[in-house]
Amino acid sequence: MKADADKCIACKRCFPYCPMGRIQTFKRHEKIPGRVYIEIDQERCTDCGVCLRANICPVKALYQPETPWPREVRSILSNPLIEFKGSQVPGRGTEEMKTNDVSGRFRPGEVGVGIELGRPGVGAYFRDVEIVAMELAPLGYEFAEENPITHFMTDKKTGKLREDILNEKATSAIVEGKCKLEQLPVILEAIKRAAQKVSSVFTVEVITKVPLEGEIPVKPVLEELGYWYSINTKNNMGLGEPPFKFYEE
Amino acid sequence: MTHSLHRRGTFDDLKDDFVVLGCPATGINKSGSAPKTQKFLSICYKHGPVNLGDMKTGNIYNTTMDDILSHVTDGTIVQCTFDNREKIVSLLKDLKENRPGISVIISGVSDIVQQCMEEAGLGRIHTIEYSLGTWGKTELLPEFEILQTHTMCGHAMIGADLIRKMVRDVKRGRRTIEDACLEMAKCCTCGNYNLTRGKKLIKELLAKYMVHSLY
Numbered sequence: 001m002k003a004d005a006d007k008c009i010a011c012k013r014c015f016p017y018c019p020m021g022r023i024q025t026f027k028r029h030e031k032i033p034g035r036v037y038i039e040i041d042q043e044r045c046t047d048c049g050v051c052l053r054a055n056i057c058p059v060k061a062l063y064q065p066e067t068p069w070p071r072e073v074r075s076i077l078s079n080p081l082i083e084f085k086g087s088q089v090p091g092r093g094t095e096e097m098k099t100n101d102v103s104g105r106f107r108p109g110e111v112g113v114g115i116e117l118g119r120p121g122v123g124a125y126f127r128d129v130e131i132v133a134m135e136l137a138p139l140g141y142e143f144a145e146e147n148p149i150t151h152f153m154t155d156k157k158t159g160k161l162r163e164d165i166l167n168e169k170a171t172s173a174i175v176e177g178k179c180k181l182e183q184l185p186v187i188l189e190a191i192k193r194a195a196q197k198v199s200s201v202f203t204v205e206v207i208t209k210v211p212l213e214g215e216i217p218v219k220p221v222l223e224e225l226g227y228w229y230s231i232n233t234k235n236n237m238g239l240g241e242p243p244f245k246f247y248e249e
Numbered sequence: 250m251t252h253s254l255h256r257r258g259t260f261d262d263l264k265d266d267f268v269v270l271g272c273p274a275t276g277i278n279k280s281g282s283a284p285k286t287q288k289f290l291s292i293c294y295k296h297g298p299v300n301l302g303d304m305k306t307g308n309i310y311n312t313t314m315d316d317i318l319s320h321v322t323d324g325t326i327v328q329c330t331f332d333n334r335e336k337i338v339s340l341l342k343d344l345k346e347n348r349p350g351i352s353v354i355i356s357g358v359s360d361i362v363q364q365c366m367e368e369a370g371l372g373r374i375h376t377i378e379y380s381l382g383t384w385g386k387t388e389l390l391p392e393f394e395i396l397q398t399h400t401m402c403g404h405a406m407i408g409a410d411l412i413r414k415m416v417r418d419v420k421r422g423r424r425t426i427e428d429a430c431l432e433m434a435k436c437c438t439c440g441n442y443n444l445t446r447g448k449k450l451i452k453e454l455l456a457k458y459m460v461h462s463l464y
Contacts, residue, residue, distance in 0.1 A: 081438065083305075097354075112378070120396065120399055201389055203380060203383050204381040205378055207378045229382075233362070237344070237371060237374070237375060239371075240274065242277075
């Protein structure tokens with residue numbers, strides 16, 4: 001996002017709308033005496049577009065310039081209105097557990113594990129995303145094919161991302177995939193190691209198919225290892241059609 | 250993944266906060282899903298959501314229900330936010346009788362969602378997703394009171410500074426609490442921002458935050 005120096009009157013109305021915080025500085029206009037305008041730090045801006053959509057600029061100075069690759073990746077992952085063609089889902093992730101009732105993506109004995117870097121409200125560079133991906137790759141973690149981050153990998157066996165995007169930043173970016181239930185402790189341990197290395201924050205989530213009866217499989221694992229998990233969850237109602245047959249009739 | 254999952258708050262605060270999503274599946278029921286998604290939205294609308302939207306078109310606070318319905322295409326994911334469990338029970342009963350055919354997901358306190366499903370005769374949750382919280386450089390995060398509002402938009406479109414600005418505006422008499430919540434709802438394009446909870450949280454923030462000058 002940029003502010004047109006000839007239009008901007010430095011009224012600061014757009015400042016609080018930026019999810020990345022105060023990333024604007026004041027500049028003196030070179031040609032108009034006394035005129036001050038704001039400059040948006042292009043390094044920290046993720047091109048999410050919220051300031052533009054909020055329609056708060058009284059002089060319409062904000063504009064989103066064409067962004068050539070690799071900067072284009074910022075808006076792909078940060079602007080929720082933009083759909084990543086590989087996943088065919090607007091936003092940063094995939095359908096994951098949302099359609100598990102019909103897709104059977106996560107079967108009994110499997111656990112979906114997602115790590116969303118930069119969330120909430122901090123932002124993350126792809127070099128940090130790579131750190132997480134590279135910790136998980138050697139452990140048999142199966143990256144979700146349709147996820148944007150998986151598309152940006154040059155080698156799925158190592159989790160290495162393409163060099164040209166490493167210094168780009170997104171509001172958040174998700175590493176998505178799954179593993180076997182018995183691998184979950186090792187995977188979580190690897191995520192813990194990655195947490196020590198990254199310069200941002202990330203949220204961690206786990207997905208499991210709920211059995212017809214008995215305990216939810218991941219709960220005893222998390223409790224035994226002492227991992228905190230939230231009381232609020234995302235729950236698939238099983239109303240999609242046609243239903244995926246998880247069990248023998 | 251999970252833009253309605255990581256909402257932060259206490260049990261009392263989250264017990265009346267539900268996000269209901271309708272999602273078609275690529276390669277399975279996505280083709281020809283537009284009328285199913287419209288049917289799902291119409292059913293949800295009958296049960297009194299406090300917010301409703303589609304990521305690409307916007308929510309009912311920055312466009313109209315008719316506009317949202319008319320922009321639904323095959324593959325559109327829609328979200329409706331509710332502010333009490335009774336609405337969820339009646340919605341689930343309706344969805345059980347009039348299945349739209351696309352996947353339905355509810356984010357909320359899992360025990361309450363499970364109770365609602367049982368009351369609606371739907372049995373057990375099919376697939377569940379847990380948040381294991383925020384890891385890494387957590388010192389970069391805003392304070393918990395701000396995070397409660399901030400995490401209502403999983404895409405982080407309600408910035409921490411905007412929440413602080415809204416609190417200041419209310420304290421200075423520039424906006425009402427309702428106006429402040431509407432402004433934040435407009436930024437959360439998907440319609441995940443719960444205005445009832447938002448008003449409650451702003452009221453709590455008013456007592457906790459000082460402003461340097463009231464003028």
